[in-house]
Structures are given as structure tokens and as C-alpha cells.
Amino acid sequence: MNWITNYVRPTINSLFSRREVPENLWTKCDECGTMLFHRELSDNLNVCTNCNHHMQISPRARFAALFDGGIFTEVKVPEPIVDPLQFRDQKKYTDRLKASQKATGEKDAMLVARGEIGRTPIVACAQDFSFMGGSMSMYVGNAIIAAAEAAIAAKCPMILFSAAGGARMQEGILGLMQMPRSTIAVQMLREAGLPYIVVLTHPTTGGVTASYAMLGDVQIAEPNALIGFAGARVIEQTIREKLPEGFQRAEYLLDHGMIDRVTPRGKLRDELISVVRMLMGLDMAVLADLPAPTPVTATDSAAKGAAKP
Amino acid sequence: MTNYLEFEKSLAEIEGKSEELRTMARKSPGMDIEKEATALDKKASDMLTNLYGSLTAWQKCQVARHPDRPHCKDYIEALFTEYTPLAGDRNFADDHSVMGGLARFNGRPVVVIGHEKGNDTKSRIERNFGMARPEGYRKAIRLMDLADRFGLPVITLVDTPGAYPGKGAEERGQSEAIARSTEKCLSIKVPLISVVIGEGGSGGAVAFATANRVAMLEHSIYSVISPEGCASILWKDAEKMREAAEALRLTAQNLKELGVCDMIIKEPVGGAHRDPATAIANVGKAIEAMLGQFTSKSAKDVRADRRKKYLGLGSKGLAA
Ligand SMILES: [Zn+2]
Numbered sequence: 001m002n003w004i005t006n007y008v009r010p011t012i013n014s015l016f017s018r019r020e021v022p023e024n025l026w027t028k029c030d031e032c033g034t035m036l037f038h039r040e041l042s043d044n045l046n047v048c049t050n051c052n053h054h055m056q057i058s059p060r061a062r063f064a065a066l067f068d069g070g071i072f073t074e075v076k077v078p079e080p081i082v083d084p085l086q087f088r089d090q091k092k093y094t095d096r097l098k099a100s101q102k103a104t105g106e107k108d109a110m111l112v113a114r115g116e117i118g119r120t121p122i123v124a125c126a127q128d129f130s131f132m133g134g135s136m137s138m139y140v141g142n143a144i145i146a147a148a149e150a151a152i153a154a155k156c157p158m159i160l161f162s163a164a165g166g167a168r169m170q171e172g173i174l175g176l177m178q179m180p181r182s183t184i185a186v187q188m189l190r191e192a193g194l195p196y197i198v199v200l201t202h203p204t205t206g207g208v209t210a211s212y213a214m215l216g217d218v219q220i221a222e223p224n225a226l227i228g229f230a231g232a233r234v235i236e237q238t239i240r241e242k243l244p245e246g247f248q249r250a251e252y253l254l255d256h257g258m259i260d261r262v263t264p265r266g267k268l269r270d271e272l273i274s275v276v277r278m279l280m281g282l283d284m285a286v287l288a289d290l291p292a293p294t295p296v297t298a299t300d301s302a303a304k305g306a307a308k309p
Numbered sequence: 310m311t312n313y314l315e316f317e318k319s320l321a322e323i324e325g326k327s328e329e330l331r332t333m334a335r336k337s338p339g340m341d342i343e344k345e346a347t348a349l350d351k352k353a354s355d356m357l358t359n360l361y362g363s364l365t366a367w368q369k370c371q372v373a374r375h376p377d378r379p380h381c382k383d384y385i386e387a388l389f390t391e392y393t394p395l396a397g398d399r400n401f402a403d404d405h406s407v408m409g410g411l412a413r414f415n416g417r418p419v420v421v422i423g424h425e426k427g428n429d430t431k432s433r434i435e436r437n438f439g440m441a442r443p444e445g446y447r448k449a450i451r452l453m454d455l456a457d458r459f460g461l462p463v464i465t466l467v468d469t470p471g472a473y474p475g476k477g478a479e480e481r482g483q484s485e486a487i488a489r490s491t492e493k494c495l496s497i498k499v500p501l502i503s504v505v506i507g508e509g510g511s512g513g514a515v516a517f518a519t520a521n522r523v524a525m526l527e528h529s530i531y532s533v534i535s536p537e538g539c540a541s542i543l544w545k546d547a548e549k550m551r552e553a554a555e556a557l558r559l560t561a562q563n564l565k566e567l568g569v570c571d572m573i574i575k576e577p578v579g580g581a582h583r584d585p586a587t588a589i590a591n592v593g594k595a596i597e598a599m600l601g602q603f604t605s606k607s608a609k610d611v612r613a614d615r616r617k618k619y620l621g622l623g624s625k626g627l628a629a
Contacts (some may be wrong), residue, residue: 004418026577042530081623081624081625081626083555083626084567084623084625084626084627085556085558085626085627086626086627087556088556089543089544089552089556090543090544091552091584138587138623141623142623144544157364167511167531167533167534168533169534169542169543169557171533171560172532172533172556172557172558172559173379173531173532173533173557173563173564173567173569174567174569174622174623175533176511176512176515176532177515177531177619177623179512179515179618180491180495180515180519180521180619181336181489181619181620181622181623182491183488183491183495184495184616184619184620185517186492187492187495187496206512206532207512207515209484209488209512210483210484210485210487210491210512210515210516211487211489211512213484213488214482214484214485214489215488215489215492216486219498227484228419228479228483228484228485229472229474229478229479229483229484229487229512229557230474230475230478230479231474235472235476235479236477238473238474239475239476241476242478244476246340247476247479248479256480256481256482257482258482258485297377
């Protein structure tokens, strides 16, 4: 395998990550309805330039913007057995999996990579809400464990971007068992004395919030992200009253003491660099768009190959 | 009076008839009904054995939720002595859906924790139907810490539809409380033995059942989501709970095959609610046997054993 296939260049990547609107050059903001030119939107990290609404961003696009020079190396995730329950609802689980893999170009709902941010080595995990609602599967659990092991091997912090509706129902109890499994990964980091930072993105609910997504040393959320355990509709049906404005949103959680910070996507990278460097006892970093740590002399065609096939 | 489940309808008729005959006979002593009543009893007993020998996943859900099924309180009263409840999370409240405290199990001091659903309208409301709020998980964390400090094994009895979906529960950090409870289960250096006695409802169950050994009663269930919830999401029809229950593989037998459950505890014919004393005694024997596996293990090994169990999960699926 060509070493370059492990790397992604940010500008090229952003051109290829827009699977959802291959033809259409415009995206409608689902919050304010403004039509946004796709280039403008991706340059702004999928945050609406009109109303500041934070839309979904693919793990690859996020990593391209996060790592210095957009360079990162994927961490290999041990693949679990596929469809352990032979689950079938109206569709077969294997068919749903294949459809999600085709739509996203990813194996499952978590991408793990290592690289540098502000010249600080880190391991990052990002959950992909567009892959079966980001649901926590055995693969996702394996990804978190692999990420923690990679961080421990490199003695570096781990940053996790969460986005999920909960455990993957199609993997039944084995989906649920990723709660303890991912918790073990967090404990391993703690035992190694390494920081574990969680960035909660919209939406993070269910068994994901009730395990690794709430166990960070520092808990940051993106603005207006929905974060909670139970669904609002279930709660309203149970308590028979209307929930207050902003319930289970990032700012509401901040008010209730449940998270440390709410930080807009555009400011996240600098903040993460600052936080992990302080926790690691490192000097202050020069905050800027840093070029790749190792100069990359790839031609465009090589970089094209690096963008996900 | 017996509470019959929907699939026990024909059984209810036969048992009803036999009961009727005996009542009639008591009123008119000359009447000889014994032969007929005995035949009916035999028929009912055969039917019960057959029914419970081949319960579907959905039927098991109903048995697991049976209102007369012995609950946490019954197990604590029968299997433990000197039970000394310890209350509160030292922060906000005492959650009555979670019982817990010091007790002796076969003479040995332990910490016992469990979900209690209640057994009549008043106690069900008081126990919040076994759905814990953050305070319940935080109380459990506190008790596990206590056990850890003094080297006492922890026994958890799991029986919950799930964590309580409420406004205050969310505001006070339901997810964080569950996450920390699961984390505590994994970090204590004393043996943690868990028995699913009824319903193991999602994250609310994981928070107590992340144990060295997990045993399940023969007709108990443990699932990522309720069959009704799963049906309404994946089938877009809550009435498809039978199909969902089947697909979720939530029975004790399925979980044993998947390695999540280590031991299945036999229930009396017709389910634990037909003969609570026997069910409770069987659970007692199982706890004793599971605890026995750790008598010579060091604190470090006990913790490592738990971690190994969970990291290894998922290495086997169900046989095709
Ligand atoms: Zn907008």
C-alpha cells in the first residue's frame, strides 16, 4: 500500500467529502433556510454563515480541519464479527450496513486517526452521525479501545467527537455492552495519566452519553448540540408536561453544571490545542494554521487517491 | 388470586374450572368431584410445563415483568440477614427505586444493591416502577465505594425497565450518573456478582450489571431497548413488539450464548411467580457458587477478571 493513501489533504478532501450534494452546489440551512454555497459552507466547517447553526460534519472533513496541515494517519480498528444476531427488521441489518457504508464511504460509525494539532501529537476519534445515526456498535467500541491503545502507545492525549442516537439496536445486547467496553478504554487512558477530552456534537444521546461521552477529563460541547439520555418525546409522554425551551441543549447543560464549556466549531481547534498542552504540561503553542508536520510533496493525483475511494 | 398473562388464557380456564369444582364440593359435601378436579389439575400442570418449556421471546418479556414475580425486596428479605439499608446520594435525595445497604449473605458481610419495582399501586409509585433517577446510581456508586474500601463483595439484583426519563433526571445528569456507576462497577477491587431477576432494561441495567459474573433467571431478559421501543423505531409500529423481542435476542438463553450471561438460574415450572420461595432459593445457591469462584483471587485479579470479560465480549455471535 502506498504510504500516501494514509494521508488526506484538506483542500482536496473537502472537495470529495460532499457526497450528500454531488450535483447541487447549494445547501439549505435546516435551521434558518438560507441557501448556502457549498464551498462557503465547507470553508466555514459546515456552520451556517447566516445563523451560526452547526450542521453535521463528516469525521474526515473534521479531521482535515483539525490536524496540522490536514494530515492524519488512520488508526486501524479490529473488525468485529458482522451481524452477530442475524438481525432483521423490515430490512436486514447487513443491508442497512452496506447502504451506510456505500453512502459514507466508511466502514462504520467511528473514524480514528493520529496526528498533530498545534504540533501536539494526539489521537482523535470522530463519530459519524450519517452512519446509522452514529450508533454504538461493536466496531465503534473496538474503535474507541484501539484509539485509547494508540494514545497510550504514543503517550499522547485522546480527543473524541461524539455524535450518536445511542447503542445500535441491530447488535442488541452486544451494542449495549459497548458501554462497559468503552468505559474500560477511558480507564486505561486515566491509568496512563493521559488526558481524555470529549467534544459533544449534535446529537449525542442514549447509551453513548451514558458512557464514554460523559467521562471526559474536560467536556466541551458545540453550540446548541442536543445532549441527553432519554429522548424529549419519551420524557414528555412520561411526565405529561411540555419541556422548557432549550432543554437538553448544550447551553442548558452548561447552565446545569453538566459540561465544562460550549465552544463554536471555528474556535475548537485552538481551544483543544491549548487545553491538551496545558494538561500535558507543555509550553504554550503558537496558534495558527500550521502546515503538515512532515512536508508532503504529493501531486494532486496522489492526493486524489488519498481522498476516500 | 393468580394474575394470568395473555398467553395463559386456556390455562386460566382449566385452573378456574378446577377451582370452581372444589368450591362447589365444599358447599355440598356429598358431591364427588375429586376425580374430575384431579384430571383438570393434571391437564393444567401439563399445559403449564409445555407453555413454559417453549416460551417465545415476547412471552418471556411478559413473565419477566409479571406483577407477582419476586422482586429485589423479596430476595433481600429471604437471602440476606442483618440487612441495613444505607440511604442517599449525599447530594440531592434518596432514590427509593434503588435498594441498597450492608447485609450478610450466608454469614458473610456484603453490600447488596438492587432495583425495586414495588408490588402494589402505592409501593410502585414510591419505587417509581423500578426506574432510577441519577440519585439512585449515585447511591449505588457510594455503596460500591464503601464495599471496595472494606473489602466486601457486592451483589446487585437487576430489575428495571430502564433509567427514568424525566426532566429533573436529565437536568441532574442521568447520563453522567449511569456512566459513573458503570465505571465504578469496573474499578472496584472486590468481587461484583450480578443477577438479572426480571428486566434488564438498557443503560439502567448496565450501571449495576457490569459484574465479574452475570447470572440470569431462566425467564428474565436483558436488552439494549424494550421490544416496544425497538418496534416503534425500526418497524414504525409499537405493536410489532413480538417481532422486535425475537430479533433483539434478549432472553437469558440468547445472552448465555453470546457470553454476556455466565449462568442461567432455573425457575420453578410456570415461572418464579408461581413458586417464589424456590426461585429465591435457586438464586441464593447461584450467588454462593459465583462468589466461591473468587475466594482465592487477589484484589488485582478480581478487577482484571472483570475487564477481561468485557473486552472479550463480541468474539462470538449466535450460531446460524
Ligand atoms: Zn442558518
